[in-house]
Amino acid sequence: MADDGMLMNFSVGEDSLGVKAVFKGGRWRDRLQAKKSAQRRREKHQTNGALTGSNAVPTKTRETNIDDEGSRPTKRQRVNGAPNTHSRINHVNSKPHEVVSSLFTYNLPAKPSAIKEIRTEDAPAPVPSNAPLDASLSTFTSLGLSPFLSTHLIQNLNLTAPTAIQKATITQLLREDSDAFIQAETGSGKTLAYLLPIVQRIMALSSSPASSHSANLEASEKASKDEKKINRTSGLFALILAPTRELTHQISTVLTRLLRPMPWLVAGTVTGGAVKNHEKARLRKGLNILVATPGRLVDHLDNTEVLDVGTVRWLVLDEGDRLMELGFEEDIKGIVQKLEKRKDEKKGEWRLRKKVEGLPEKRTTVMCSATMKMGVQRLGEISLKDAVHIKADPGPSTELESVTGSKQEDKQTAFLAPAQLKQSYIVVPPKQRLVTLAALLKRTFARKGSAMKAIVFLSCADSVNFHFQAFSRKEAQAPKESPSSNPNTKSNKNRKISGTQDASTPEEMPKTSQKSEKPELPTVSPASSLTSPSNPGLTLYELHGSLAQPLRTATLQSFTRSSNPCILLCTDVASRGLDLPNIDLVIEYDPPFSADDHLHRVGRTARAGKEGRACCFLMPGPEEGYVEVLKECAGESVIKGEAAEDVLRKGFGKHFASAKSKMDASNAGSGKWDDEATAWQLELERWVIDDKRAGEMARKAYVSHVRAYATHVAKERGMFDVKGLHLGHLAKAFALRERPGNMGRGNIVRGGKSTRQDHGEKRRLVNGADDKAVGEKRPGKADLDLPPTDGQDAAKKMRMKMKEHIAGASEFNIG
Ligand SMILES: Nc1ncnc2c1ncn2[C@@H]1O[C@H](COP(=O)(O)OP(=O)(O)OP(=O)(O)O)[C@@H](O)[C@H]1O
Numbered sequence: 001m002a003d004d005g006m007l008m009n010f011s012v013g014e015d016s017l018g019v020k021a022v023f024k025g026g027r028w029r030d031r032l033q034a035k036k037s038a039q040r041r042r043e044k045h046q047t048n049g050a051l052t053g054s055n056a057v058p059t060k061t062r063e064t065n066i067d068d069e070g071s072r073p074t075k076r077q078r079v080n081g082a083p084n085t086h087s088r089i090n091h092v093n094s095k096p097h098e099v100v101s102s103l104f105t106y107n108l109p110a111k112p113s114a115i116k117e118i119r120t121e122d123a124p125a126p127v128p129s130n131a132p133l134d135a136s137l138s139t140f141t142s143l144g145l146s147p148f149l150s151t152h153l154i155q156n157l158n159l160t161a162p163t164a165i166q167k168a169t170i171t172q173l174l175r176e177d178s179d180a181f182i183q184a185e186t187g188s189g190k191t192l193a194y195l196l197p198i199v200q201r202i203m204a205l206s207s208s209p210a211s212s213h214s215a216n217l218e219a220s221e222k223a224s225k226d227e228k229k230i231n232r233t234s235g236l237f238a239l240i241l242a243p244t245r246e247l248t249h250q251i252s253t254v255l256t257r258l259l260r261p262m263p264w265l266v267a268g269t270v271t272g273g274a275v276k277n278h279e280k281a282r283l284r285k286g287l288n289i290l291v292a293t294p295g296r297l298v299d300h301l302d303n304t305e306v307l308d309v310g311t312v313r314w315l316v317l318d319e320g321d322r323l324m325e326l327g328f329e330e331d332i333k334g335i336v337q338k339l340e341k342r343k344d345e346k347k348g349e350w351r352l353r354k355k356v357e358g359l360p361e362k363r364t365t366v367m368c369s370a371t372m373k374m375g376v377q378r379l380g381e382i383s384l385k386d387a388v389h390i391k392a393d394p395g396p397s398t399e400l401e402s403v404t405g406s407k408q409e410d411k412q413t414a415f416l417a418p419a420q421l422k423q424s425y426i427v428v429p430p431k432q433r434l435v436t437l438a439a440l441l442k443r444t445f446a447r448k449g450s451a452m453k454a455i456v457f458l459s460c461a462d463s464v465n466f467h468f469q470a471f472s473r474k475e476a477q478a479p480k481e482s483p484s485s486n487p488n489t490k491s492n493k494n495r496k497i498s499g500t501q502d503a504s505t506p507e508e509m510p511k512t513s514q515k516s517e518k519p520e521l522p523t524v525s526p527a528s529s530l531t532s533p534s535n536p537g538l539t540l541y542e543l544h545g546s547l548a549q550p551l552r553t554a555t556l557q558s559f560t561r562s563s564n565p566c567i568l569l570c571t572d573v574a575s576r577g578l579d580l581p582n583i584d585l586v587i588e589y590d591p592p593f594s595a596d597d598h599l600h601r602v603g604r605t606a607r608a609g610k611e612g613r614a615c616c617f618l619m620p621g622p623e624e625g626y627v628e629v630l631k632e633c634a635g636e637s638v639i640k641g642e643a644a645e646d647v648l649r650k651g652f653g654k655h656f657a658s659a660k661s662k663m664d665a666s667n668a669g670s671g672k673w674d675d676e677a678t679a680w681q682l683e684l685e686r687w688v689i690d691d692k693r694a695g696e697m698a699r700k701a702y703v704s705h706v707r708a709y710a711t712h713v714a715k716e717r718g719m720f721d722v723k724g725l726h727l728g729h730l731a732k733a734f735a736l737r738e739r740p741g742n743m744g745r746g747n748i749v750r751g752g753k754s755t756r757q758d759h760g761e762k763r764r765l766v767n768g769a770d771d772k773a774v775g776e777k778r779p780g781k782a783d784l785d786l787p788p789t790d791g792q793d794a795a796k797k798m799r800m801k802m803k804e805h806i807a808g809a810s811e812f813n814i815g
Pocket of ligand 1: 132159163166186188190191577608
């Protein structure tokens with residue numbers, strides 16, 4: 001273990017050598033060795049006459065954890081006033097008799113080598129790769145959409161031309177009934193790509209050719225109404241499945257907008273977390289298109305008689321790879337079997353009744369994602385037969401010979417981020433992670449208008465919660481009034497919105513957040529410790545799977561609608577498919593768990609041809625190897641390395657010096673970026689020490705973070721090896737002065753050789769991303785067809801461990 005057992009920031013008398021140590025943890029041999037060496041140090045010091053006069057202090061007791069084989073030399077403690085040869089700054093704002101280890105000591109576990117390779121040259125601005133095509137060359141009508149629908153798109157939805165993937169998909173799905181696999185980069189308009197042809201074909205069942213060929217919306221709408229044969233009771237024609245509730249609602253919103261001029265066609269949703277009886281009532285009234293999460297749909301298929309799927313002719317699996325990864329394939333298989341069964345039962349019925357004219361005989365299954373590999377055998381099992389592979393580029397769609405049932409290897413398609421996305425990485429020592437994140441956010445939101453919205457991805461729910469509370473706490477806040485730990489979890493009904501009670505109300509802050517403690521209020525708060533005087537309205541949101549569903553929905557809605565600059569702290573629950581407007585920057589503060597996750601996370605910006613920036617935090621050492629993965633995902637685009645010091649300098653430089661430190665006369669040298677950064681960190685550390693619940697929150701976040709770290713996909717675990725983590729330094733990133741006592745070497749759960757499926761299973765177990773009860777286990781691939789391995793044992797242990805934590809705010813609630 002890389003931890004050197006360094007004694008960090010504990011409060012002692014003037015001479016720490018007078019301390020009587022109690023040694024805990026680790027092997028007895030190590031304890032004995034440590035005891036002896038401490039004894040020797042004491043004796044030597046006494047011989048040298050170091051403990052004299054005022055320096056002599058009564059013996060105190062402290063705890064030293066020696067879980068790790070501490071082969072490193074023990075770091076000498078620094079005492080106030082003592083010269084410090086390792087550090088450029090000392091003890092800023094430190095209380096009397098407090099020992100403070102510097103953030104900027106050069107005693108770092110590894111030097112960030114990648115920083116030396118920074119490529120500063122700016123490449124020529126690349127052409128956006130997911131933008132709509134030139135309207136003079138391609139229009140929706142030219143693809144075969146009716147003038148009625150095309151006019152609606154142009155006039156009401158402000159969409160003048162299709163994107164490349166829309167061009168390819170619409171043509172294909174209007175022309176043929178073959179199954180299809182749509183793969184195009186994030187933000188390229190895949191949702192409309194599959195919705196438009198489906199809506200057009202359902203529309204065609206309703207209206208006369210005359211009305212659908214008219215471009216006059218009003219006249220056409222009236223004519224269609226008069227002649228319509230189809231209404232909400234005519235049957236359910238399309239089913240769209242998505243992995244998260246958020247995505248389901250988003251697809252439904254797009255669909256509702258699309259159907260606005262066709263009020264006789266009705267779409268609806270069924271998702272976990274919603275009231276089942278309300279859904280039943282809607283199903284009873286009749287729907288033509290249903291958007292659902294798989295678990296809840298299975299539930300309705302089993303228990304809601306009025307849900308008749310015999311007429312379903314289109315089945316869409318949005319974010320297909322995620323659905324598979326999260327282990328939904330059993331659910332999907334069950335759904336497909338029911339569709340088949342009901343279709344066969346209905347055949348006779350349809351013959352007796354008047355068949356819906358134009359309804360295809362065959363059901364079409366469509367899968368789509370930015371990062372899905374073809375050739376996976378299991379795709380056949382969920383009814384993707386002789387699928388057509390539709391890609392935005394190059395040109396026409398490519399027939400796949402045999403996807404179904406074949407054992408061909410995944411085609412190693414290189415999935416790329418949008419070309420116009422500006423990507424960078426920062427190599428930050430673990431100690432400085434928190435201040436560097438703060439600096440980056442301060443710099444990004446330095447002035448009003450400099451940026452609108454940013455998303456920060458963290459590895460687990462506990463960490464999101466801690467950072468939300470830490471950044472939104474008011475600096476002047478009395479410790480006792482500090483926010484409680486995780487007040488927003490499902491278990492805590494009396495939720496408080498931290499920092500909003502006494503924080504200055506930012507202009508245009510969602511009013512709901514200041515009223516009461518109703519659970520449907522968004523988790524929003526002023527970003528009090530990130531706000532600069534020239535951008536006072538900065539707000540902070542948190543989103544993760546531990547939040548109750550109404551909170552998740554309210555938070556996302558509020559963040560989406562906010563016209564204030566704001567930051568969303570979240571887990572990967574927000575990484576897939578979400579189309580949030582005006583995202584300028586995506587920060588991967590905790591690196592993604594896989595390259596695919598990276599593409600989806602950064603894909604929340606630079607959408608539909610717009611600009612965007614993304615930045616990934618890495619730690620010095622093996623993690624720097626991840627730059628190569630980032631480069632692979634960037635294709636031709638340049639990835640810039642930024643020096644952490646530059647970020648800190650800009651974030652904590654004179655310009656951003658806090659008003660408090662400027663006024664503090666005792667703070668000599670304030671205004672210097674490193675002093676400011678240290679003061680900022682110390683402030684936070686005091687909060688964690690003084691407020692018991694803040695301390696608990698920090699420790700929980702730390703433990704969850706380390707455990708989550710152990711679940712990177714096996715392929716990338718060499719770069720993210722939990723054994724290499726410097727646990728002592730990492731504690732600083734959670735404002736802790738030392739690592740929590742239970743984080744010894746033996747207590748770190750490692751992922752072993754678990755696969756991506758294991759990883760998905762782990763995440764899903766405690767998800768909130770899907771729609772079954774949290775913690776409910778469903779079989780993933782790991783349980784179905786992989787031989788047991790060490791990795792699986794490790795994964796099993798991990799699952800058990802996670803289950804233990806599920807009762808509270810799950811430590812690991814990523815989804
Ligand atoms: N033809 C178009 N012209 C302009 N904007 C469009 C067009 N089609 C879609 N968009 C917009 O592009 C954005 C991204 O669309 P969408 O969410 O469907 O992308 P996606 O490919 O599904 O992305 P992801 O892979 O991240 O889910 C949306 O805001 C949508 O309104």
